[in-house]
Amino acid sequence: MLLYKFDNTMISTIKFRIIIWAFIGLCLVACSHKKKYVIIQGKLIGYHKGDSVIYFKPIDGFNNSQIFETTNIINDSGEFKIVFPSDSIGFTKIQTKKGNIFILAQNGDSVYSEQQTIPYADSFAMQPVIFTGSNSAMHNLYNKMNSNYFYKFNYAMDLLVKKYPAGSNLYDTLLSGINKYLLPFDSIYKQKKISKYCLEIMKSDFRNAMFWHVYHNMGALEKNNLWIVPEPEKDLKRDILQHSINVDPFLLHTNFGTGLLADFVGEYNELFRNQDYPVYDTFFYKNGLEYKASAHLIPGYNKFFWADMIIFKTLQNQEYGFSFDTIFSHLKNTFPGFTYIKIIEHLKKVNESNLNKSSAKINSNIHLIDSTRAINSLDKAIKTHFKDTAVYIDLWATWCMPCKEEFRYKNQLNNLLKEKNIKLMYISLDDTSKKNTWEQNIQYFDLEGYHILAGKNISNDIAKRVYGHEIVQSIPRYLLVNKQGKFVSMNMSRPSDLVTLKNELDSLLSKN
Structure with a gap:
């Protein structure tokens, strides 16, 4: 998810x-x-x-x-x-x-x-x-403790909602509560069941996970009217990022470390531009364009940020926002022997080869629907293109890696839906400016079915219709519409769980 x-x-x-x-x-x-x-x-x-x-x-x-x-x-x-x-x-x-x-x-x-x-x-x-x-x-x-990240976020929310004393520092309150929550790890360390090094990585991982969830769900916290001091949201964001970037030596060992690095880069101008952050890499500062703030990361973090970004963009078939050759050459020259260099070179070759193969083969069972004008809601899409037929809908995006993991099961999914006379529609939540990337991914993964690039109107409709009051809107997500055009499920099983999905289809469509 x-x-x-x-x-x-x-x-x-x-x-x-x-x-x-x-x-x-x-x-x-x-x-x-x-x-x-x-x-x-x-x-x-x-x-x-x-x-x-x-x-x-x-x-x-x-x-x-x-x-x-x-x-x-x-x-x-x-x-x-x-x-x-x-x-x-x-x-x-x-x-x-x-x-x-x-x-x-x-x-x-x-x-x-x-x-x-x-x-x-x-x-x-x-x-x-x-x-x-x-x-x-x-x-x-x-x-x-780590079985479900959303429980950890709920814990962090509860901490701020229930235990936040008026006038006190939000970050100190949050960090203090998190550290108390992590005391069981100290206990097994005292019992000599864990090394000191592992202990610190584990605690760092949980802190960063909770920091990340609070950071990305400020809107939910704001609804509780917690904010008493001026601009407390920005203050809390700054404190979270400064702790992770400047204090935590285990940041990149953790599951949310690179995400917090990306947050620092993405919101540097908003949160830190008036503070004295040195520029460690003038080349990235001049050539990084929208990612120029990464030049404020220390070299050890800087190289991993750029390597991770390049890999992410390569695997997602996305534009880089900068010259790949320019940045990659600098990465190789500045950090020779860096493990990611050979990995990136290999990924680039494989990706280019696969894109060439996919562009040469156009599947006639792929149907792109122009949704930018006439279609502005889920109901409109169903009524226009799927009369008297059931539809299984896949909500995805080109930047969503778990979404693409599910494409691995597309052949089994296609066979199941054809057997039951159910149409398949993919709705991408990408911005319409990413139309070329969207089309490339459809061809690359050879996704038979109907495709809509959601755009603003359909995305807003999906947010209300599918997610309602859910705090976190996650993808991939799968929906089911019956022959009468009625949505009978807003949360179907994934293609990877084909047996459960088959049972759900039989049960839901027989009743409706």
Whole structure:
């Protein structure tokens, strides 16, 4: 699920089955000359032999939310095995049908995880997973608390709403409450069940996750009329970013670190332009255009910001907003030997090759609907193009990596919908200025069906009709319309969960 917009965290793409890790198989900095590996095994509910799971390995110990590999399920019990070398401690994220599993691992670790049918006995119990093996106490606690990011945001909201004393500092109140919330990690450290280094990364990750959610949901907090001091929203935003950028040494190890870097760059002129932030890279300052504020990041952060941005834009088939060759050449010259250099070169070649193939093959089953004029609502789109037929609607965007992960299952989805005589419509929530990028993605992923680029009017209609009063509007999201043009579900199962989706279609359409 991707927060709307850019996320993180939770963010990855599908059709790029890119095996690039041969480039980064570095030797261990360790006492032994024998190469060690991280071994992660487990059992997943709902998976069978022939299925596969995607996972994201750390790069140089830093969080990677964009480049993934796959591993096959071994048998019908849902067992899997992941093996890889890693030069330092870093997060591995495994995406399953039920959610995400996070593992902070280093070479030599052997971790076993198993999804449970019995939930945890607290409010954070959305995706229960039990761990054994290396650092099991740490992983059990982390995934128990980390099972659903929105619960953490709700916690942060509750903290500010219920415990905010008039006239006090919002940031201090928030940080104090978060640190108290993280005391269980200190407890297992005292029991010698976690190293000091892992402890600090774990605590940093939770702080940054809560910071990120508060930062991106200021509107929800404003509705509670919390603001008493002048411009407290900007004050809180500044404090959050300054802590993450200037104080936290583990920022880039965390799942929301790069997102906070992007926030700093994106809102630098609004929040920090009158403050004394040095320019560390005059080249980026002159050539970065809309991203010129990244020049105010220290070099270690600067190179990861640009590498992450270039990879994101490349995988999304998006325009860079600057000259790729100019910026990439500077990145290579300034940071020679940087791991991401070879990764970016490889991605660029693969992406260009795939785009050339897709542009040469035009699928006649792809129908683009002009929605910028006559169509300004969901009902209008249905009445105009889908009379007397059921419609399954996919809400997505070109910047949404989880949306693209679901495209991996498009063939199975197409077969299911054709079998049931249901039409498929994709509605992109991109801005209309991204029309070329939108069309490129449709061709690239070969998305058979009807397509609408939402634009302002339809996007507003979707926000009211589909999301209503939901604080966080997330995509991908799937809707179902029956033959009479009535919306019978605003939250259908994903194509990746085809069995559940099939049952939902049978049940909902038989009743309506």
